[in-house]
Amino acid sequence: MKKLLYITDQDEYMDHSFIAPLFETYLKKHLTVDIVYFTEFKSDFEQKDSHRFTMPTRYKNILLDELNRNDVPIDSYDYIMVRNDISLMQHVLEEKKKYHYKTAFRLSIPKRRVQIRCCIAEGETTFLDKMTDKFKTFNETKIINECDAFLPTSPSMHKEFFPHVTTKTIICPPGIDPKMLHPNIQHRGEEKRFFYSGTLDKVREFETVLDAFSQLDSATWKLIISTRDPQYAHQLVSQYKGFENNIEIHNAKTKDALLDLIAKADIGVALLPDYPVYNTSTPVKIFDYYTSAIPCIMTGTEHTNTVFTDCNDAWFSKFERDAIKEKLEYIISLSKDSITEVGIKGQKRLLDIKNYEKIAEDIAMKLEAL
Structure with a gap:
């Protein structure tokens, strides 16, 4: 079996809910996969198990030598894949002739563009940031084109952020884990329970969603929020008088705790502004909702339209108060059986087309063909 070294950009203590099922479970059916995580909190290399390693971040610029020194033989790998970190990718490319592996760059999220969007939301000047972004993107494109493969999250992410990358493309989307399907717990309350999971900040403009809920004629609804910053959520919700009892705020600490909360809801909420950093891939929260067969109201975009069909397996809305309000009223009017369907x-749609087992098989086959 051929070997892949996957060099992440993640700390060992971060949520690895994307990496774990795809790279630690399903891809291992086709390849031997070793994974490198980084840490700011340890001074020495650590082998967590036979296939997972933790490296102090100070060794990034000599990573391969340091792995070799710790009995992780680089010449044993057929492929080395780097996630998001272009400097690490350049380092791996520089060592390629010595070890003769194939190289791949994985783009999970355009972090710099996200930061620019955050600055815009905070009212900060971004002219120089945008000019720097163009220059960096040009240089990054050259580096990625030296790789044997480029793995963006979606074709639209490739088109939007790296249109001039011409090396072989292998799409690496988020997906649903067929082994993690969670029972849907049908609550006995009369209200329709909506659930939002994820970050709340100025960029995501969640007040637009709250504005829509505040305009509803019906009071037979509840909005449950799970976020890592519940204080910000409370501050946001406190601006709306009259429906405090309709909103619950949680901070699910683990994936299982999050899925337990979702399973008790009726409808997931994945409404995000129509910005490229959000509309070029399917938000991971959508997969969390459908893991429990909880249908989702989401922003209708060119990307989501290729995955779901409005009023069949999801509901679409423009990211505007009145449009969201109209779709929420429609959903609240439906029977629970209709929502469950x-x-x-x-x-079923995600298990057919966005299934980690099938995604892993496709990636392994395309790596083999390099």
Whole structure:
């Protein structure tokens, strides 16, 4: 079996809910996969198990030598893949002739563009940032084109952020884990329970969603929020008087705790502004919802339109208060059985086309063909 070294840009203590099922479970059916995580908190290399290693970040610029020194033989790998870190990718490319591996660059999120969007939301000047971004993108494109493969999250991410990358492309999307399907717990309350999971900040403009809820004629709804910053969520919700009892705020500490909360809801919420950093891939929260067959109201974009069908296996809305309000009223008017049916259809759709088991098989086959 051929060997892949996957060099992440993640700290060992971060949520690895994307990496774990795809690279630690399903891809290992086709390749021997070793994974490198980084840490700011340890001074020495650590082998967590036979296939996972933790490296102090200070060794990034000599990573391969340091792995060799710790009995991780680089010449044993057929492929080395780097996630998001272009400097690490350049380092791996520089060592390629010595070890004769194939190289791949994985783009999971355009971090610099996200930061620019954050600055815009905070009202900060971004002219120089945008000019720097163009220059850096030009240089990054040259580096990626030296690789044997480029793995963006979606074709639209490739088109939007790296249109001049011409090396072989292998799409590496988020997906649903068929082994993690979570029972949907049908609550007995009369209200329709909506659930939002994820970050709340100025960029995501969640007040637009709250504005829509505040305009609803019906009071038979509840919005449950799970976020890592519950204080910000409370501050945001406190601006809306009259429906405090309709909103619950949680901070699920683990993936299992999050899925337990989602399973008790009726509808997932994945409404995000129509910015390229959000609309060029399917938000991971959508997969979390459909893991429990919870159907989702989401922003209708060119990307989501290729995955779901409005009013069949999901609901689409423009990211505007009145449009969201109209779609929420429609959903609240539906019977619970009708909502459940939409969720079941959506889960089946994802299991058919965005299934980690199938994604891993496709990636392994395309790596083999390099």
